[in-house]
Amino acid sequence: MGKRIYIDELATELAAKHDSSQKQAKLFLKVLVETIQKGIADDGLVKVKGLGTFKLIDVDARESVSVNTGERVMIEGHQKLSFIPDTAMKELVNRPFSAFETVMLNDGVEL
Secondary structure, three states, rough: OOOOHHHHHHHHHOOOHHHOOHHHHHHHHHHHHHHHHHHHHHHHHEEEHHHHHHHHEEEEOOOEEEOOOOOOOOOOEEEEEEEEEEEHHHHHHHHHHHHOOOOOOOOOOOO
């Protein structure tokens, strides 16, 4: 799992790279996050070019089993937030693995 990065750390890096104050950078990040939150609340979808798409997805109600009691329980339907990286972001993340070759794991195996 990767390192958590907090707004203050992002603001410090942003301020250093763009010769601005920590306060300005933190305000920019706060407004960015608020804008994404508002867009999701209003439309259920926000696209940020170069970063990706934030999207609300409906999750249907389903039956499960309580790990504590073993009883069957009903989990109510709800929404969850999904993030799909932009093509440029995906390529940046996957670049170190681009030389890898696809190998079929079940090639020649009969079940």
